[in-house]
Every structure is written in C-alpha cells, then in structure tokens.
C-alpha cells in the first residue's frame with residue numbers, strides 16, 4: 001500500500017497494486033500548479049482510494065476541452081494530480097508519503113517546458129504524452 005496526503009492532512013489516499021509508471025511531466029498544467037514540473041505516478045484507476053477528505057478536494061477543469069481535471073486540496077492548495085482520469089489515476093508523486101518503489105523513467109510534454117529549465121539527466125524525453133506499456 002502506498003499512502004499519500006496533502007500538506008494539511010485533510011485529504012488522505014491509498015494506492016494498492018503496482019503503479020504503471022513514474023514520469024516527470026513538463027506540461028503547462030503541471031508547470032503552473034507544481035512549480036517547474038511535476039513527478040506523476042500513473043496506475044489503474046481502481047487502485048486509488050480516497051480514504052479521507054473527499055469533500056476537501058477541489059477540481060479545476062480547463063475550458064479548452066482537456067480531459068484532465070486538476071485536483072487540489074481546498075484548504076492547503078496541495079496539488080494532488082488528476083485523481084479520476086478514466087481508466088487511470090495520475091497522482092502528483094509529491095503528495096506521496098511512502099516510496100512508490102518505482103523510479104522516474106521519462107520526461108513527458110517537454111514541448112511545454114520553459115527554456116530556462118534545462119533537463120540534465122539522461123532519461124528519455126517525449127514532446128507529448130507517453131503511455132507506458134501495461
């Protein structure tokens with residue numbers, strides 16, 4: 001079980017099962033919400049359980065028709081990721097309290113990365129989405 005929570009502790013969640021991937025996402029949503037980029041943990045939607053504070057989770061949905069919802073704690077603003085994106089969850093790894101045991105393998109949406117941030121590791125880079133083999 002991988003436990004996660006927001007900064008104030010009102011929102012708590014648990015992930016069972018093996019996540020599919022851990023990636024560094026440079027999309028504009030992650031950049032604006034999380035800082036330069038966000039480490040995102042992706043796995044099977046049914047493996048994510050909100051154990052506390054469901055009512056504390058606010059959702060931002062872009063008007064441009066993006067299928068993603070950006071979830072965050074209403075009380076402390078902690079970025080939680082996209083907790084209900086169809087078949088998968090996309091959780092901000094920064095909200096995890098436990099080690100998910102897998103390590104980042106790729107940078108995604110690097111086309112949206114600001115020029116002032118230079119990626120200096122050797123992980124694979126994708127301009128857009130990358131869907132890990134399941």
Ligand SMILES: [Zn+2]
Pocket residue numbers: 006007008009010011073074075076077078
């Ligand atoms: Zn909170």
Ligand SMILES: [Zn+2]
Pocket residue numbers: 025026027028029030031038109
């Ligand atoms: Zn992103």
